[in-house]
Amino acid sequence: MKRAKIKKEEPESKVRKREYSGEDEIPDRIPVEIVTDKGKEFYNAQIQRLFKFHHIRHYTPKTELKAAMVERANRTLKTRLAKYMTFSNSHRYIDALPAIVFGINHTVNRGIGKKPVQVSNGEFIGDTVRISKLRKTFDKGYEKGFSEELFKISDILPSNPVTYRLKDLKDEPIDGKFYEQELTRYTESTDVFKVEKILAKRRVKGKRQCLVRWYGYPPEFDSWVNESELHAI
Structure with missing residues (x-):
């Protein structure tokens, strides 16, 4: 630094x-x-x-999370610097900076449950995540409710801080790289997919089906589901 x-x-x-x-x-x-x-x-x-x-x-990652991400990292560093300067009764911190950064990198990060230095390629690849609402810009041709859509982690880049590449559920790569703070892990057992609207209906082998537009998903994810699987919430 x-x-x-x-x-x-x-x-x-x-x-x-x-x-x-x-x-x-x-x-x-x-x-x-x-x-x-x-x-x-x-x-x-x-x-x-x-x-x-x-x-x-x-x-430069294609993100608008600049303030939240950078300010959080700066706050962590400033807090540790303040503690050091108080303890040493000095405003000179440059000599201690490597040790302070080492301490940050070897402290468990609450977001990932690990120390930053413990994160390795492949560890979380395949995990399903949502994008934070702070994320505004995508090069996917569809700008609506991205926090509703689910994505898979396709690659983990050993940058500092660690960044992630994503793909959608059709294996289409998502442009850009994402910080850990922009991702929220998806828990299947506690989630329900919302329907934006019903586009059409049909009957197959005696069962009534609906063609649904999923809330927050682009049209290519429209799909037929049994009417009995739809519930009011």
Whole structure:
């Protein structure tokens, strides 16, 4: 972690000089991947050249959860920093920062029931989840009640923080990456699927069936169900 400088670019010659001279004391442990918002301090030619030079993958999740996610993480870090500075009777925390971050990563996260460092690829793959209502943007061509629709975790990315890829129940990949705070685990035994409307009716082998539009789901999920399985709630 390093103090961010002002949001402006430097001349090409100066950037190249800094890259090769080690003026900024590039640490021995260079990150493999960096997740940021769309701020100009990250999306400018200078920083992008630096990422490319050090082979760092840089991306911004397609999400509008920015405030909730970042503020929660910042609050956790600020709380620990405040405790440290009170205990040490000093406002200097940079030397203790690695140990503080280590502590956060090795503390059980209530959302996933594990320490962040214990999360590994494949551990939750296949789990069924809902998307938080804080999530606003999807590239799925259907924008209605996403918190009602169910999704499957298809991949877990070892980024920091951990992010997830999803697919719908028809195995169609969902664009973007999701934070743990954006997902709520689905418990089958306690849920009921809501019907938005009945589109048609028919009789098959003496049984009455209804073609239903499921609440919060796109039209491709319309399906026939026995009328006896529908209940008023």
